[in-house]
Amino acid sequence: MNSKKICIVGASGKLGRYMIQQALDRGYEVVGVCRERSVSKLEAFKGRITVIPGATNDRQVIKKAVAGCDGVLTVLVPWGVHQYATGTAQAVLDYAQPGARLIFSCGWHISRDGQDVYPQSLKRDEKLARWLGRLTHLIDIDDQVEACRRVFVSDTRWTVVRGSDLEEGESQGLPVWSKHVGDPILESNITRRVDYALFMVAALENDSLIHEAPAIVGCRTPSALAHTSAAQ
Numbered sequence: 001m002n003s004k005k006i007c008i009v010g011a012s013g014k015l016g017r018y019m020i021q022q023a024l025d026r027g028y029e030v031v032g033v034c035r036e037r038s039v040s041k042l043e044a045f046k047g048r049i050t051v052i053p054g055a056t057n058d059r060q061v062i063k064k065a066v067a068g069c070d071g072v073l074t075v076l077v078p079w080g081v082h083q084y085a086t087g088t089a090q091a092v093l094d095y096a097q098p099g100a101r102l103i104f105s106c107g108w109h110i111s112r113d114g115q116d117v118y119p120q121s122l123k124r125d126e127k128l129a130r131w132l133g134r135l136t137h138l139i140d141i142d143d144q145v146e147a148c149r150r151v152f153v154s155d156t157r158w159t160v161v162r163g164s165d166l167e168e169g170e171s172q173g174l175p176v177w178s179k180h181v182g183d184p185i186l187e188s189n190i191t192r193r194v195d196y197a198l199f200m201v202a203a204l205e206n207d208s209l210i211h212e213a214p215a216i217v218g219c220r221t222p223s224a225l226a227h228t229s230a231a232q
């Protein structure tokens, strides 16, 4: 069994809860951080994980949660304003112990090197999200962009996992990935959320993903099946 301790930041969301289950299945000791009002969403894990309630951009909360952790899985969300994602990422970068594996989640719209080629539909969605964000102050896409920029320039052992569109359903296995959106293997643009979690947790032990920003897609999707043997 694994004796390593990991922290999941944003543990109460759908992705977070899948990651908790998979981390427990692999024998990790798990510390989860979520907003106080969401602690009840972790009821099913009572007694099996340590929960630290608080805003994920609260530096003191993160400092306490990541202490002694070999890995940190962080869900970066574009919800709210006031640089919530940026504050979350910065706190993890600042307080995770030296040498810890840091895995962050985000969407395909994040580009590490500007070499991604986006489908029209995704460009349209991003434009709409920005417009809605300005109108409602509920979403801030640029906050996630800034959060990832800070991760990319950090000297920590980071991986930024860029998710395609997500769907619910049983696991199909570890998603496949590519360096750039627009690569043919990613064309199907769909991943089971449970498999996104699988990729995040598996990345903890996959050093070849350090300093990579893999864009993922479900391993059973048509584009993955058509291109897997050629690409991976």
Ligand SMILES: NC(=O)c1ccc[n+]([C@@H]2O[C@H](COP(=O)([O-])OP(=O)(O)OC[C@H]3O[C@@H](n4cnc5c(N)ncnc54)[C@H](OP(=O)(O)O)[C@@H]3O)[C@@H](O)[C@H]2O)c1
Pocket (backbone or CB within 6 Å): 010, 011, 012, 013, 014, 015, 016, 034, 035, 037, 038, 041, 075, 076, 077, 078, 079, 080, 084, 105, 106, 107, 108, 162, 163, 164, 165, 166, 193
């Ligand atoms: N949804 C998609 O189609 C999609 C596509 C590509 C990539 N992704 C990426 O996948 C990851 C998980 O996304 P998801 O859509 O599956 O969501 P999710 O796992 O359900 O997580 C949503 C998270 O946002 C938090 N949250 C919601 N409203 C908030 C607010 N006003 N202030 C602060 N935190 C708030 C939730 O916390 P509480 O539990 O406390 O509410 C929860 O931790 C993200 O990194 C996202 O960028 C998603």
